[in-house]
Every structure is written in structure tokens, then in C-alpha cells.
Amino acid sequence: GENVEQHPSTLSVQEGDSAVIKCTYSDSASNYFPWYKQELGKRPQLIIDIRSNVGEKKDQRIAVTLNKTAKHFSLHITETQPEDSAVYFCAASTGGGNKLTFGTGTQLKVEL
Amino acid sequence: DTEVTQTPKHLVMGMTNKKSLKCEQHMGHRAMYWYKQKAKKPPELMFVYSYEKLSINESVPSRFSPECPNSSLLNLHLHALQPEDSALYLCASRGSGQGQETQYFGPGTRLLVL
Numbered sequence: 001g002e003n004v005e006q007h008p009s010t011l012s013v014q015e016g017d018s019a020v021i022k023c024t025y026s027d028s029a030s031n032y033f034p035w036y037k038q039e040l041g042k043r044p045q046l047i048i049d050i051r052s053n054v055g056e057k058k059d060q061r062i063a064v065t066l067n068k069t070a071k072h073f074s075l076h077i078t079e080t081q082p083e084d085s086a087v088y089f090c091a092a093s094t095g096g097g098n099k100l101t102f103g104t105g106t107q108l109k110v111e112l
Numbered sequence: 113d114t115e116v117t118q119t120p121k122h123l124v125m126g127m128t129n130k131k132s133l134k135c136e137q138h139m140g141h142r143a144m145y146w147y148k149q150k151a152k153k154p155p156e157l158m159f160v161y162s163y164e165k166l167s168i169n170e171s172v173p174s175r176f177s178p179e180c181p182n183s184s185l186l187n188l189h190l191h192a193l194q195p196e197d198s199a200l201y202l203c204a205s206r207g208s209g210q211g212q213e214t215q216y217f218g219p220g221t222r223l224l225v226l
Contacts, residue, residue, distance in 0.1 A: 032213045043202065043217040044155065051213075089154050097206055097213025098143065099168065102154035 002027040004092050006103025013080050014111055021106045023090035024072040030092040033066060033073050034100070039086045047088075048075070080110045116218035118203050124224045127193060133221045135186040135203030144186040145204040145215065146178060148197075155202055155217075161186060162208075193225045 003026040013019050025033075034049035050057045050064045050073065057064050063076040077084055087107050091100040116137045125131050135144065143162050147155035160168035161180040175197075177189040186203055203218040 034214065036217075043219045045217070046214050049214065087152075093213065097215060098162075099157065099160065100215060105152070105154055107152075 002030060002092055002094060002101040004090060004101050004103040006090050006106060008106060009104065010107045010109070012109045012111060015080060015082060017080055019075075019077045019080050019084070019108055019110075021075045021088055021090070021108070022072060023074070023092075023103045024070075025092040025101075026071065027092070027094055028068075028071065029094045030071075032093040032097045033064070034091050034093075034097070035064060035075050036089045036091065037086045038089065038105075044089060077108075080108075082110050082112060084108060085110045116203055116205050116216050118201075118218035118221050120221055121219070122222050122224075124226065125190065125193065126226055127195075129193075130189070130191045132190065133188040133201055133203075133223075135188075135205075135218055136184055137205040137216070137218075138184055139205060139207065139216070140183075141205035141216075142183060142208045143206040144180060145206070146176075146186070146188050147202040147204065147217075149200040149202055149220070159188075190223075193223075195225050198223055198225045 006023045031052040036044035037047045038044045048064050061078045066073040087105045089105050090103040093100050119134045146158040149155045158172045159178045164180045175192050179187040200220045202220045204215040206215045
């Protein structure tokens with residue numbers, strides 16, 4: 001089955017800096033890659049996703065890149081703010097989102 | 113309505129109790145999910161319902177029993193749970209068809225088994 005590895009497990013940045021979180025997946029048939037943000041005690045919320053026919057997608061301060069050849073995808077957050085502090089999970093799916101395999105999560109801390 | 117709702121928010125139960133968790137969505141989604149999440153870990157898939165039929169059971173112990181009474185509702189019946197079953201139980205739903213890959217999560221039920 002699919003296996004998703006996520007790094008780093010913790011990331012501490014200064015406010016205004018950029019943050020990058022990387023994931024690799026094992027199944028070359030994976031075609032959908034969402035990123036979820038989960039604040040303490042809250043539900044996971046989709047922040048951005050990318051499909052396998054696209055190499056990059058941007059939404060304001062957030063971007064995701066996908067390298068299908070290398071089977072890895074990354075989340076980029078620019079101009080980080082304290083409210084970006086949360087756990088971020090990447091995921092991959094072969095069935096168009098029906099069954100997600102999650103990465104192990106990255107605890108992002110944005111310090112003032 | 114773009115939300116998935118779950119009740120109760122918190123639940124404490126003994127190992128001999130029977131209780132149920134409820135999930136509801138009114139987005140017309142035809143796929144609904146139960147996940148279990150332990151602290152500092154990713155959500156772990158338990159069950160998937162597609163068009164009100166169970167399509168995936170991730171080898172979950174029989175003390176967890178899912179039910180999908182209609183396209184908007186999903187229940188998880190709990191019986192004879194163990195303390196290690198204490199976790200956050202998340203429900204999610206997803207539309208069907210092209211471009212509807214996103215799973216939307218409910219706020220979860222925090223379960224404590226004593």
C-alpha cells in the first residue's frame with residue numbers, strides 16, 4: 001500500500017520567515033495530494049491541494065509543488081505569522097481522494 | 113451548509129457501557145468516513161461508507177460498529193471499549209465525481225474510556 005513520509009517533524013521559524021515541509025510517497029499511481037492544518041483541539045482543515053496533472057499551485061502565502069518523477073511534494077509558507085502555528089499533515093491518494101494516506105505531521109511554531 | 117457536525121463533543125464511558133457517536137452533513141456528499149486520532153498522530157482511517165454502503169473497513173475491532181442510516185448521517189456504535197480506545201474520533205465527508213476529492217472533517221468527539 002501507499003506510504004507517505006513527512007519531514008521535519010518539528011519546525012520553528014521566526015515571524016516573517018518562510019517555512020517548507022516536505023513529503024515523499026511510494027505509490028506512483030497516487031494522483032491527489034492535500035495538505036491539512038490542525039490547530040490544537042481543532043479539526044484538520046484543508047489549506048491547499050494539488051492534483052497529479054499540475055506541478056505547482058499557489059494560494060496567497062501558501063504554495064505546493066509536486067515532483068512526480070521523484071515522488072515528492074512540498075508545502076511552502078511565506079511571510080509566516082503566529083497564527084500559522086499548528087500541526088500540518090500531508091496526504092496522498094490513488095483513488096481521487098477516497099482513501100487518504102497521511103504523513104506523520106509537522107509541528108510548526110512561528111515565534112515572535 | 114458546508115460543515116460536518118459531530119455529537120457529542122466529549123464522551124466519558126466505562127468499559128461495559130454502550131454509547132454512540134453521531135455525524136451529520138448536508139452538503140450532499142455520498143462518501144463518509146470515520147477516523148481515530150491519537151495525540152500528535154495523523155488521523156487513522158477506520159471505515160468508509162460510499163452511497164450508504166460500507167466500502168472500506170480497516171480491520172477495526174468489532175467493538176466499533178458503524179451505521180449509515182441515510183446519506184446525511186453516520187453513526188459509530190461503541191461497546192465494551194478498552195482504555196486504549198481513548199482518542200479523538202473524527203468524521204469526514206467527500207463529494208463524488210470529478211474535482212470532488214476533498215475530505216471535510218467534523219470537529220471530532222473526544223472519547224475517554226475508563
